[in-house]
Amino acid sequence: MKEFKLNPDFAIADELALRGLFEATHALAVQKCQDSLGKHAQEFIRRSPFLCIGTQSPDGKADVSPRGDPVGFVKILDERTLAIPDRPGNNRLDSLVNILANPNVGLLFIIPGFDDTLRVNGQASLTTDPDLLQSMSVNDRAPKLAIVVEVNEVFLHCAKAFRRSHLWDPGHxxxxxxxxxxxxxxxxxxxxxxxxxxxxxxxxxxxxxxxxRTLY
Incomplete structure (x- = not known):
């Protein structure tokens, strides 16, 4: 395969040039962004068995990791705080190491059959609090640690990406x-x-x- 090189004549180099390609943001798209977990966001999270967490390494490399468990596995501790259990994996610990270096994280909650998704951004920390971990046990096995996220941005994302991809359509x-x-x-x-x-x-x-043998 021939190596691709971006033509600099068509590169977008600043926000002004970027926004010039699009219409103005709809007012609701701005207003829908909340700074805490309202009742609808909480209900969405309680129904979700899957999320992706985006982190960044100390040298600026981005990473996204999937997390999945039984429905409602993410605990809502209060309107501004979530806890995500860390289950057994490949022990690369990419997301966890990144959080120690840069606590800013982005979460994308997904519910099978739903075309809309919930985006949550905030600052994460790691804890081994035994009471919290015990409350997230599955098959009598508690996680070794939990990712606790202090929420500062919450909003529902529209269905266009899932509609275009036919993600839940068995025919696809x-x-x-x-x-x-x-x-x-x-x-x-x-x-x-x-x-x-x-x-x-x-x-x-x-x-x-x-x-x-090793899911939990």
């Missing part, structure tokens, strides 16, 4: 088998995947077994 679902498995992709990119199909199937099966 793709066949996962048309791409290699997760493990094979990673092995292809690193040490190399085994050529023997039976060996590869065993590695895939081991991952599925690990999912069952």
């Amino acid at each position: 679902f793709q066949d996962r088998s048309e791409m290699p498995s997760l493990v094979k992709i990673i092995l292809d990119q690193t040490t190399g995947a085994p050529s023997d199909e039976n060996e590869m199937r065993k590695i895939d099966a081991d991952l599925e077994d690990a999912y069952k």
Whole structure:
């Protein structure tokens, strides 16, 4: 594939040039932004089994991480504070390390079947408060820590992206088998995947077994 290079003649370099491409922001788009969790935002969060958290590393590199659990896994501590349990993962700890260096985070809450999403921005901190962690136990297993977010910006995002993508439409679902498995992709990119199909199937099966044993 030929390397792409941006033509500087068409680059947008400042906010004035950017805003010149668009109509003025609708008044409601500005007014809808709240500084705390109202009743509708709280209800949305209680229904959500999934969110993405955006963080930034000390050297300015952006990162987005998915978080999922049973419906309502994010605890609403008060109108300005949320707590997100940190479940077992790959132990890269990218988001957590980033939060220690830069507490500013962005959250996107998603509810299956809903085309609108909830955006929450704020400052995060990490805690091992045993009472809080115990309250977020699943299958009698408490998380090792929680991400506590002090909320300063909340608003619902419109449905256009989900409508355009047909995200929840089964008629647009793709066949996962048309791409290699997760493990094979990673092995292809690193040490190399085994050529023997039976060996590869065993590695895939081991991952599925690990999912069952280590979700919590």
